Amino acid sequence: MLHSYPKRVHFLLLALTAIVATFPLWGKAVFGGQADFILEKLTLMLILALFAMSLDLLVGIVGLVSLGHALFFGLGAYTLALASPEFSPASLWWMLPLVMAVAAAAALGVGLLVIRTKGIFFIMTTLAFGQMLYYLVSTSPFTGGTDGVFIMFRPSLAVGETSLLNLDDPYVFFYFCLGVLATGYLFLRWLTRSYFGQVLDGIHDNEHRMQALGYATHGYKLIAFVISGVLAAIAGMLAAMQYGFANPAQLGWHTSGEVLMMLILGGMGTVFGPILGAFAYEILLFLYEHLTTHWPILMGLTIIVAVLVLPRGIAGLIVAPPGKAEPSKAPWLRRLVGKGAAASPPEVTKRRVQS
Amino acid sequence: MDLAFFGVQLLNGLQYGLLLFLIASGLTLIFGIMGIINLAHGAMYMIGAYLVYDLTQRLGNFWLAILIAIPIAILLGLIIERLFLDTLYKRDHLYQVLLTFGLILVLNEAQRIIWGGDVHSVSVPAPFDASLPLTDNLQYSVYRLFVMGVCLALAGVIYWVIRHTRLGIIIRAGAVDRDMVEGLGIDVRTLFTLIFSVGVALTAFAGMIAAPLTSIAPGMGDSILITCFVVVVIGGIGSIKGAFWGAILIGMAETFGSVLIPSLASMVIYLIMAAVLLVKPRGLFA
Numbered sequence: 258m259l260h261s262y263p264k265r266v267h268f269l270l271l272a273l274t275a276i277v278a279t280f281p282l283w284g285k286a287v288f289g290g291q292a293d294f295i296l297e298k299l300t301l302m303l304i305l306a307l308f309a310m311s312l313d314l315l316v317g318i319v320g321l322v323s324l325g326h327a328l329f330f331g332l333g334a335y336t337l338a339l340a341s342p343e344f345s346p347a348s349l350w351w352m353l354p355l356v357m358a359v360a361a362a363a364a365l366g367v368g369l370l371v372i373r374t375k376g377i378f379f380i381m382t383t384l385a386f387g388q389m390l391y392y393l394v395s396t397s398p399f400t401g402g403t404d405g406v407f408i409m410f411r412p413s414l415a416v417g418e419t420s421l422l423n424l425d426d427p428y429v430f431f432y433f434c435l436g437v438l439a440t441g442y443l444f445l446r447w448l449t450r451s452y453f454g455q456v457l458d459g460i461h462d463n464e465h466r467m468q469a470l471g472y473a474t475h476g477y478k479l480i481a482f483v484i485s486g487v488l489a490a491i492a493g494m495l496a497a498m499q500y501g502f503a504n505p506a507q508l509g510w511h512t513s514g515e516v517l518m519m520l521i522l523g524g525m526g527t528v529f530g531p532i533l534g535a536f537a538y539e540i541l542l543f544l545y546e547h548l549t550t551h552w553p554i555l556m557g558l559t560i561i562v563a564v565l566v567l568p569r570g571i572a573g574l575i576v577a578p579p580g581k582a583e584p585s586k587a588p589w590l591r592r593l594v595g596k597g598a599a600a601s602p603p604e605v606t607k608r609r610v611q612s
Numbered sequence: 613m614d615l616a617f618f619g620v621q622l623l624n625g626l627q628y629g630l631l632l633f634l635i636a637s638g639l640t641l642i643f644g645i646m647g648i649i650n651l652a653h654g655a656m657y658m659i660g661a662y663l664v665y666d667l668t669q670r671l672g673n674f675w676l677a678i679l680i681a682i683p684i685a686i687l688l689g690l691i692i693e694r695l696f697l698d699t700l701y702k703r704d705h706l707y708q709v710l711l712t713f714g715l716i717l718v719l720n721e722a723q724r725i726i727w728g729g730d731v732h733s734v735s736v737p738a739p740f741d742a743s744l745p746l747t748d749n750l751q752y753s754v755y756r757l758f759v760m761g762v763c764l765a766l767a768g769v770i771y772w773v774i775r776h777t778r779l780g781i782i783i784r785a786g787a788v789d790r791d792m793v794e795g796l797g798i799d800v801r802t803l804f805t806l807i808f809s810v811g812v813a814l815t816a817f818a819g820m821i822a823a824p825l826t827s828i829a830p831g832m833g834d835s836i837l838i839t840c841f842v843v844v845v846i847g848g849i850g851s852i853k854g855a856f857w858g859a860i861l862i863g864m865a866e867t868f869g870s871v872l873i874p875s876l877a878s879m880v881i882y883l884i885m886a887a888v889l890l891v892k893p894r895g896l897f898a
Contacts (some may be wrong), residue, residue, distance in 0.1 A: 322706045370886055373893045377649050377705055377849060381841045382889060388838045389882035396878050510838070514651075514713040521710055551725055557717030564711040565699060 262529075266575060270529055277303075278435060281428050296427055297499075302539045303434040304495045307441050309519040309531035311488030316517070317526030318449055319481050320461040324380050324513050325387030328367070329360050329486040331508030333493025335394060336360075338406035338503035346410035349424075356494045357487050364486030368479045387510055395505040405504035408497060424498070434495055438532070441488055445528050448484070457481055518560055524572025533571045616747045621867055627756050629863020630763035634818035635836060636843040636855040637770060638811030644787045644850025645807050648697055649705055651712035654837025655719040656812050660685055660819025661828045662723055665732050674737035678820050682813060689812030693805050701804070716834075724830060732828040759821050766814075767856060774852060783807070787850055839866075842881050846888045848898025857896065 280299060284292040312326045336356045341347045371382045394400045411430075414422045424430050448454050459467045460474050467474050497503045506512065515538070523534020541559060545552035567573070639653050663684060667677030692715065700708050735741070736755045743751040774780040786793045786803060794800045819833075826832070843862050847854025862881050869880035888896060 316706065322704075322709060324709060370889050374889070377643060378845065378894070380649060380705060380709060381845050381849075382885070385838065385842050385845065385882055385885055389879060392878035392882075397875075510834075514710075517706075517710060518713070521706070551721050553717040554721040554725070557714040557719075557721065560714030560717065561696065561711055564707050564714065565696075568703070568707060 263576060266529065269575060273533075274435075274439075278432075281431070293427065296431055298539065298543065300427070300431045300434050300499055301496070302536050303431070303438045304492050304499060305516070305519065305539060306532040306535035307434075307438045307495070308489055308492035309516050309523065309535045310438075310441060310445060310528060311485045311492060312516055312520050313525055313528060313531045314445060314448070314481055314485045314488070316520060317528075317530075318454065318461065319457050319478055321478065321482070322376075322380050322517075323383040324510060324517065325367075325383030325385070326485075326489055326516055327508050327510065327512035328383075328387040328390050329364060329489035330493035330496070330512060330516075331390065331394070331503070331505070332360055332363055333490030333495075334497035334503035334507050335400065335406070336490070337412070337494045337497045338408050339400070341408055341410065341412070343409065346413040349412040349414045352412045353491070353494070356490050360487045360490030361483050364483040365479070368482040368486075372475055372479050372482060384510055384513070387508065387513055391505055391508045391510070394508060403505055405502050407502045411498050411501075430499070434499075437491065437495065441491075442528065442532070445488075449528060453477070453480075518563075520570075521568070522563055522570055524570025524574075524576070527572040527576060530570050530572030537571060616750050620746065620750060620752060621871055622864075623752060623756065623760075625864035625867035626860065627760045627763075627863075628867055629860040630760055630767070631818055631822055632836075632840060632843055632863055633767060633856050633859035634763055635815045636840040636847070636859050637767075637852055638814040639840050640844050640847070640850055640852060640855045641783075641807055642811040643844070645783055645790075646697075646701065646804050647790070648700065648808075649708050649712070650808075650811075651709060651837065652692070652715040652719060653811075653815055653840070654833030654835075655716050655723075656685065656688070656833070657815045657819040657822075657836050658723060658831075658833035659688070659719065660816030661823045661826070661832065662727050662732075662819075663816070664820040664823045665734050665828050666727065668734055674734065674824070678817075681820055682817060685816035686809050686813045688816075689809040690805060692812070693808040697804075697808065720831065720833075729830055734823040734828065736824045755824060759825070762821060770852060839881065842885045844895075846885055846895060848895025851895070851897040854895055854897030 277299060280296065284295060288295050308326075308330055311329075312323065315321050315323050315326070333356050336359045337347075337352060340352065340355055367383075367386050371379055371386065374382055395403050400406060411424050413420060414424060422429050422433060424433060449457070456467065456472055456477050459472070460477060464474050493507065496507065519534040519538045520531050521534070522537050523532065524530030542552070542556065545555045548555065563570075635653065635657055639650065642648050642650050642653075660681065663681040664674070664677045667680055668674050671677055671680075696711055696715070697708075700711060736753070740753075740755040740758045742754045744754060744757075745751045772780075774783060782793060782798055782803065786798075786800065790800060793803075839862065843858040844855060845858075846861065847856070847858030861884070865880050865884055866877065870877040873880070892898075
């Protein structure tokens with residue numbers, strides 16, 4: 258986890274944001290008739306970036322590898338689909354809190370069971386719980402089975418009778434998603450730099466020592482699990498708004514695997530890395546799908562190569578090019594956890610982004 | 613439910629459980645000894661089934677097909693271990709998960725390219741293509757009994773190797789402390805290759821003998837992989853004994869679940885897993 262980025266990271270993020278945010282201005286000129294389609298893809302990338310970022314809190318910051326994160330993504334989508342009235346749009350004022358509450362309750366329930374497990378057990382149990390919901394949804398009658406549920410109307414954002422944002426307009430929805438992603442990013446940056454985030458960082462490095470220091474580490478991990486689940490559910494809700502339906506595939510473990518891939522591709526533990534990862538993954542997917550109907554074989558090989566040669570992802574290249582030292586973590590934490598001063602520096606820097 | 617019907621379900625559950633054991637034992641061995649989480653394990657089950665389907669079509673003989681398919685499966689395991697896993701032993705589980713996830717995509721798509729997206733079946737081979745009459749309208753397939761026998765025999769062999777041979781001692785020691793085993797002059801590198809190949813061969817073999825009993829379809833490995841994860845979590849990761857009893861339990865639960873409470877059948881095994889996790893977070897036999 259990084260507490261302050263090098264200047265070039267801020268510069269890069271701002272530049273990227275500017276390019277994406279001004280797309281409606283230059284999109285038509287560059288892509289012509291394809292602009293609407295590209296805008297749709299960009300909106301999806303923003304949503305997936307939020308999804309990947311939510312997983313980063315768990316995998317990159319706390320060090321818990323979850324292979325069931327799609328559970329919350331799908332839960333957000335299905336909550337929207339099932340709670341929406343059939344013949345009129347729902348109001349986002351109560352839909353968003355509802356989605357967050359459902360996800361928080363589910364994350365608390367699952368978290369209480371899985372948070373006590375570690376390493377490979379955590380991977381397997383999160384995967385199994387994700388599949389549990391997948392089978393429940395794809396076999397029970399009121400969720401539309403394998404066909405999923407259609408959402409006839411996008412939720413509206415209005416005060417009284419006046420509409421604040423017309424989310425049905427693809428451009429408005431695009432900026433709405435950009436805003437949500439930016440809010441999520443700033444929230445996670447604040448969270449990871451807060452006292453709470455520093456404790457999570459400590460748990461990542463040495464949980465036993467944090468326990469010996471008197472921290473109730475299970476509690477911290479559980480809260481992180483819930484926050485991560487809620488953010489993923491918001492992403493899932495946005496995805497369902499974008500697609501216009503909720504589908505069991507959004508819950509399946511292949512989705513969990515893909516989001517993990519976005520995270521690694523972008524670089525975990527950096528909060529901004531997953532955003533780059535989501536964009537990179539979706540662009541690759543788009544290219545491969547155009548190249549061949551057998552695109553999964555190309556994607557599979559890409560994943561394998563990325564794991565073998567680029568374990569720290571794109572962010573790893575930007576933050577710490579080979580030979581450059583990384584910024585150190587908070588001094589008080591280094592003193593408490595004891596890595597850094599006593600341990601050999603190269604090992605510490607290596608572990609930071611990799612593990 | 614009358615007694616004969618109950619008996620048939622009991623046998624079905626046992627047969628399914630024993631088959632699960634073959635797959636789960638490979639999974640748990642590979643994790644217990646090598647510390648590798650292999651998501652591509654289910655894909656190897658699928659490859660086993662397709663290999664036998666293909667070879668039976670070509671050769672016209674199921675047994676000959678199995679005889680040829682086994683070395684192919686072992687070879688595939690060998691290649692994967694040497695080519696990809698070699699670099700992953702010292703790294704976080706996360707990378708193992710991702711790399712083997714990539715392998716799933718490649719293997720699943722390779723299956724589509726070679727054998728297409730259709731559902732296939734293999735007919736039950738002679739001399740086991742008969743049925744035993746139980747009552748007037750109930751009978752039981754002899755082939756299922758044969759599969760049970762083979763699985764039990766293999767379980768016995770695995771138990772014997774691990775408990776009573778020098779190789780077994782090394783394997784058990786390797787599961788406890790890999791570095792110490794290496795320090796004692798044992799070639800861990802070769803041991804890993806052996807374990808992975810055997811594990812892959814076990815799951816591929818399970819796919820082969822299950823081929824006449826199930827429909828051979830794309831993605832058949834994915835669902836069995838998750839079920840085997842549940843088995844391994846319930847039994848305790850790295851424990852062969854746990855894998856055995858976990859597999860029997862899950863085999864029974866799924867079989868009786870689909871008969872007694874069809875609406876909840878797909879959930880039953882996860883509920884059992886949740887219950888086990890509540891009581892014993894590390895599994896029943898760990």
